[in-house]
Amino acid sequence: MIERQLFPAIGTALSDYPAVALLGARQVGKTTLARQIGDVRSAVYLDIERPSDRQKLTDPEAYLSLHSQRLVILDEVQHMPELFPVLRSLIDEGRRAGQTTGRFLLLGSATGELLRQSGESLAGRVAYLELPSLQxxxxxxxxxxxxxxxxxxxxxxxxxxxxxxxxxxxxxxxxxxxxxxxxxxxxxxxxxxxxxxxxxxxxxxxxxxxxxxxxxxxxxxxxxxxxxxxxxxxxxxxxxxxxxxxxxxxxxxxxxxxxxxxxxxxxxxxxxxxxxxxxxxxxxxxxxxxxxxxxLNAAPRDAQSGFYRSSNGAEIDLLMDVPGLGLMAIEVKKSSTAKPRRGFYSACEDLQPVQKFLVHGGVDGVPYPVGDGVMAVGLRHLALWLAQIQPGVPLETF
The missing domain is CATH 1.10.10 (Arc Repressor Mutant, subunit A)
Structure with missing residues (x-):
């Protein structure tokens, strides 16, 4: 079993919100991860695409009320949009009874559709987390x-x-x-x-x-x-x-x-x-x-990202503005011996990023300077640093 980095974040979100929506493509591991969460919390699991589970929800309010003391996992929930008003009602009823968190874990593979459906009914009651493919x-x-x-x-x-x-x-x-x-x-x-x-x-x-x-x-x-x-x-x-x-x-x-x-x-x-x-x-x-x-999957959720390209050839493959750290400019190369392009330096002169990285695919990912304030670093090393980022802790000491 591969340990997913998102596992503790889901537990934290369930401790803070009555509902958590776990978003991800099909076959990316949402169900496996949800079942791990369910085993820890003795949850009820329902797959909306399975006829027998869908039949249980003929009267969703009655069925879900029977399990009001347990976490209920609803897989592919976007295929049953009529559930969302019922979930809102049960969440609000539970709040009045002192059940404020950890009621529902919603899994969905259509991000836009699930966000729309849940946003209309569960605003302020749901936290959203994205599970990418294995990182x-x-x-x-x-x-x-x-x-x-x-x-x-x-x-x-x-x-x-x-x-x-x-x-x-x-x-x-x-x-x-x-x-x-x-x-x-x-x-x-x-x-x-x-x-x-x-x-x-x-x-x-x-x-x-x-x-x-x-x-x-x-x-x-x-x-x-x-x-x-x-x-x-x-x-x-x-x-x-x-x-x-x-x-x-x-x-x-x-x-x-x-x-x-x-x-x-x-x-x-x-x-x-x-x-x-x-x-x-x-x-x-x-x-x-x-x-x-x-x-992007390793960076904090509130980081802003994009690329930069001007008409005079200045270019940066990836820019990330990370709260607490400022603007980061990243040049991507497969070879560990590659050097940044002239256009990268020109773009950095335009934007004045706080940190500049050359990310490579070398096995030895320990960072080292390559000139003009640019640090060369292995992809895995930089991803681990971004995932555990702490303001004031430089990459070289990570």
């Missing part, structure tokens, strides 16, 4: 390249060989295309959706150009926007926004797009092994996306 700090140090190639879905990462891992990811993609996306209102044929997703894989780390995607798919731009939002809601796609500043410079205004899980990215491109990946043109952008996803 670098959660696996052994020697598993970094395997995690990069196979991605963080547990069944993919732990498969007995690369071929079986790729088969599992391709089956997951088919499930999304043929069942999951249509259940959320998709009207495009599965083949068209696959082409869109594959085009996004080839665009990994590039600027989003909706008109070009629409032209390639022979559909209108509005439809492309809708499906990009859908992939984002399902936590499969990330749009990294451009960093806005008042420097009077001409800046790129389009977001950069990334398939969030590197394993799904490689499956869409048919890349089963590390050798195949290293020989493919996407390798640099794949590592960049893997590193950025790792760092």
């Amino acid at each position: 670098l700090p959660e696996v052994a140090e020697d598993q970094q390249n395997r995690l990069w190639v196979r991605g963080g879905f547990p069944n993919s990462l732990l498969a007995s060989n690369d071929s079986k891992s790729l088969d599992w990811r391709q089956n997951l993609i088919s499930t999304y295309l043929e069942r999951e996306l249509p259940s959320y209102g998709s009207r495009l044929p599965a083949q068209t959706l696959r082409r869109l997703w594959t085009m996004l894989a080839h665009l990994q780390g590039g600027l989003l150009d909706v008109s070009q995607l629409a032209k390639g798919l022979m559909i209108d731009a509005k439809t492309v926007h809708r499906y990009l939002d859908m992939l984002g809601d399902l936590m499969l796609l990330r749009k990294l926004p451009p960093w806005h500043s008042n420097l009077g410079k001409r800046l790129v205004k389009s977001p950069k797009v990334y398939v969030r899980d590197s394993g799904l990215l490689h499956a869409l491109l048919g890349l089963a092994t590390q050798d195949a990946l290293l020989a493919h043109p996407v390798v640099g952008n794949s590592w960049e996306g893997f590193a950025i996803e790792t760092l």
Whole structure:
């Protein structure tokens, strides 16, 4: 059993709120983690997609009232939106009786839909936590390249060989295309959706150009926007926004797009092994996306992030404004011997970040200076520091 970093945060949230919503893509490990929480708290577990469990909720108020003294876990709760007003009523009733926390753990794989449904009924009563795929700090140090190639879905990462891992990811993609996306209102044929997703894989780390995607798919731009939002809601796609500043410079205004899980990215491109990946043109952008996803998931939830690119070639792969630490500029390179680009230094002159990092994929992640105030550091080391960040504690002493 892989220990997830989010486990203690869920326990803390359940001690502070009557309801906690755990968001994450399908097969990312939400149910396994929730059952671990449930074992500790003797919880009742219901899977809304299972007919027998759904039948128990024919009269949800009566059933849930029977278990008012126990934590109730509701899996894929977004498929039963009529539950949310009932949950609100039971939470408010429990508050009057002194039951103020730890009533419901809600699991969902459609972030936008669940946020909308719960926000309308449970405002002020629910805490939201996101469970990403397995992250670098959660696996052994020697598993970094395997995690990069196979991605963080547990069944993919732990498969007995690369071929079986790729088969599992391709089956997951088919499930999304043929069942999951249509259940959320998709009207495009599965083949068209696959082409869109594959085009996004080839665009990994590039600027989003909706008109070009629409032209390639022979559909209108509005439809492309809708499906990009859908992939984002399902936590499969990330749009990294451009960093806005008042420097009077001409800046790129389009977001950069990334398939969030590197394993799904490689499956869409048919890349089963590390050798195949290293020989493919996407390798640099794949590592960049893997590193950025790792760092964003490790950073404090209230950190602001984006990228910077100006018309004169100044560029920073990732900017993070972390409360208590200030602005951090991060250049991403796979090689541990790489140096920052000239455009990185130019961008740092524009923005004056408090800390500057060159993040690499080397095994020895101990930080060392590379000049002009830039610290080179391994990806795993920086992610661990971000996850346990304390104002005033420099990276070099971590």
